[in-house]
Amino acid sequence: MKKDRFIFGINLNSKNNIYYNQPKAMVIDKQNTSIKKLPSPKGHLILGHLPKFQTSNKHQVLEEWVEECGELFRINFVGKELLVSANAVINNEILKSRPDKFRRLSKMNEILIEMGVDGVFNAEGKSWKRHRKPVTEALNAQKIKGFHYVLINKTRGLLQKLEKYSENSTIIDIRKEAMCFTIDITTAIAFGHDINAIQDRENEFQKHLEIIFPMINERITAPVPLWRFMKRKKDKKLLRAIGSIESIVHDFIKRTKRKLEETPSLKKEPTNFLEALLVLGEETGFSDKEIYGNIFTMLLAGEDTTSNTISWIIYYLSQNPKVVSKIREEAIEVYGEDKISETVEQLAKMTYTNAVIQETIRLKPTTPQLYLESNEDVVIENLMIPKGTKIITQTKVPQTQEKYFTNAAKFIPERWLKSECPIYRNHSPEVIKAFGGGARFCPGKYLAINEMLILVSAICKNFNITLSVDPKEVTEQFEFTMYPDNLKIKLEKV
Numbered sequence: 001m002k003k004d005r006f007i008f009g010i011n012l013n014s015k016n017n018i019y020y021n022q023p024k025a026m027v028i029d030k031q032n033t034s035i036k037k038l039p040s041p042k043g044h045l046i047l048g049h050l051p052k053f054q055t056s057n058k059h060q061v062l063e064e065w066v067e068e069c070g071e072l073f074r075i076n077f078v079g080k081e082l083l084v085s086a087n088a089v090i091n092n093e094i095l096k097s098r099p100d101k102f103r104r105l106s107k108m109n110e111i112l113i114e115m116g117v118d119g120v121f122n123a124e125g126k127s128w129k130r131h132r133k134p135v136t137e138a139l140n141a142q143k144i145k146g147f148h149y150v151l152i153n154k155t156r157g158l159l160q161k162l163e164k165y166s167e168n169s170t171i172i173d174i175r176k177e178a179m180c181f182t183i184d185i186t187t188a189i190a191f192g193h194d195i196n197a198i199q200d201r202e203n204e205f206q207k208h209l210e211i212i213f214p215m216i217n218e219r220i221t222a223p224v225p226l227w228r229f230m231k232r233k234k235d236k237k238l239l240r241a242i243g244s245i246e247s248i249v250h251d252f253i254k255r256t257k258r259k260l261e262e263t264p265s266l267k268k269e270p271t272n273f274l275e276a277l278l279v280l281g282e283e284t285g286f287s288d289k290e291i292y293g294n295i296f297t298m299l300l301a302g303e304d305t306t307s308n309t310i311s312w313i314i315y316y317l318s319q320n321p322k323v324v325s326k327i328r329e330e331a332i333e334v335y336g337e338d339k340i341s342e343t344v345e346q347l348a349k350m351t352y353t354n355a356v357i358q359e360t361i362r363l364k365p366t367t368p369q370l371y372l373e374s375n376e377d378v379v380i381e382n383l384m385i386p387k388g389t390k391i392i393t394q395t396k397v398p399q400t401q402e403k404y405f406t407n408a409a410k411f412i413p414e415r416w417l418k419s420e421c422p423i424y425r426n427h428s429p430e431v432i433k434a435f436g437g438g439a440r441f442c443p444g445k446y447l448a449i450n451e452m453l454i455l456v457s458a459i460c461k462n463f464n465i466t467l468s469v470d471p472k473e474v475t476e477q478f479e480f481t482m483y484p485d486n487l488k489i490k491l492e493k494v
């Protein structure tokens with residue numbers, strides 16, 4: 001076997017170092033290094049790093065610690081130790097080694113099971129494989145193509161609303177509007193029901209869903225599960241929200257079961273995810289609880305992630321009128337006089353709009369970190385990770401590092417165009433983990449990209465965008481997904 005050679009801590013024989021733009025390992029030592037030997041940022045004597053972490057921008061706290069300690073360090077929450085990795089090679093290896101060597105943080109499963117959710121996001125091992133198959137199938141390109149009419153209708157609906165806002169020079173909370181757009185699409189695909197949040201922003205279902213992510217975020221790093229001993233106001237609110245969603249979804253399960261009995265032909269070609277799961281349930285024994293768990297997961301996973309990414313795209317567009325013009329030119333080239341794009345094939349031609357989406361996802365991934373845990377003792381790039389180690393993989397950090405992207409801090413959509421790529425010396429798409437990695441890679445990526453392409457193209461085709469606040473007032477906030485707080489815009493009809 002070839003002996004490892006190191007220069008400045010870089011393993012020259014690592015397969016990751018073949019190309020200049022491949023992620024380079026930050027190898028610690030020739031010998032296996034234990035987590036105990038890693039640096040740790042300054043923390044409280046008893047509470048450790050918890051006080052600093054209990055904020056609404058914990059991803060930025062983690063980024064400050066990377067500045068202080070480097071790409072690999074340890075933190076502790078009241079004595080409970082966690083490994084934090086902002087190293088692209090190690091993160092990639094961890095994500096790739098699932099479901100066998102690594103899993104999601106076990107606490108994530110505990111919290112979701114407590115909320116009555118038993119679905120693909122929190123399932124592990126064999127159970128995960130069983131859940132993953134129908135979810136991947138429901139979200140594959142062919143199925144999503146069949147739902148394209150939903151994307152068209154919802155884009156049209158939101159555009160009409162935005163036209164009214166522009167006529168009245170209304171300041172728009174675009175994040176809320178984008179949320180309504182994504183929730184309408186996700187519910188239509190999940191259980192074939194149009195809740196029409198775009199026209200009814202006070203929609204109860206939406207309000208209930210909005211409560212859940214911040215609470216998962218809070219509970220995942222809570223040192224003591226207080227909610228198990230006493231129900232605070234917010235715990236009661238969460239219980240009510242979950243109860244309502246549960247009863248709505250179970251009602252849909254009953255109705256859909258009846259529909260399948262009355263129209264057996266549907267079993268051959270289910271028209272939404274719920275129908276598909278129920279048909280599959282007959283063959284594989286999915287219980288109603290598991291079916292509910294996966295519907296709930298899809299609603300939760302498909303809403304904030306996509307709407308917050310749309311919001312970040314608008315944040316950049318509102319400060320880059322030239323980029324808006326280029327998207328508009330592309331829209332005219334692809335779908336001429338029409339207000340919005342009407343086909344999936346047209347979306348595939350929008351290379352510049354897609355480049356804007358990729359660049360936004362690079363700079364502002366809505367999932368800047370993932371919480372994981374090792375299932376066994378593992379050695380990665382000389383780092384010993386014992387079984388049961390809790391890990392935070394900071395996937396956002398490499399995406400904004402100069403060694404992987406030239407002018408990394410700048411918003412330059414052109415770097416994603418094949419024709420222009422060579423002018424940027426460092427360009428490492430493989431370090432982008434905004435949709436996760438390995439076998440648990442986000443199955444909703446294709447749907448999300450299509451939602452973003454159709455809506456962003458339509459907004460730019462029909463409006464000029466201006467930011468109504470100072471860009472410095474728009475801040476990154478993290479509530480399980482990262483969003484632009486205080487993003488307010490105005491639209492002017494072209």
Ligand code: HEM
Pocket residue numbers: 095120121122132135139186297298299301302303305306309366367370433434435436437438439440441442443444445447448
């Ligand atoms: C811009 C939009 C989106 C982003 C940034 C995003 C990001 C992610 C990330 C980071 C993960 C974890 C992956 C991992 O552990 O490796 C994930 C998982 C998942 N996402 Fe998405 N997602 C988006 C949209 C969607 C949509 C639209 C849906 C479905 C309607 C969806 C459904 C799921 C599901 C079901 C999982 C769990 C997969 C598993 O554990 O096997 N996502 N997503």
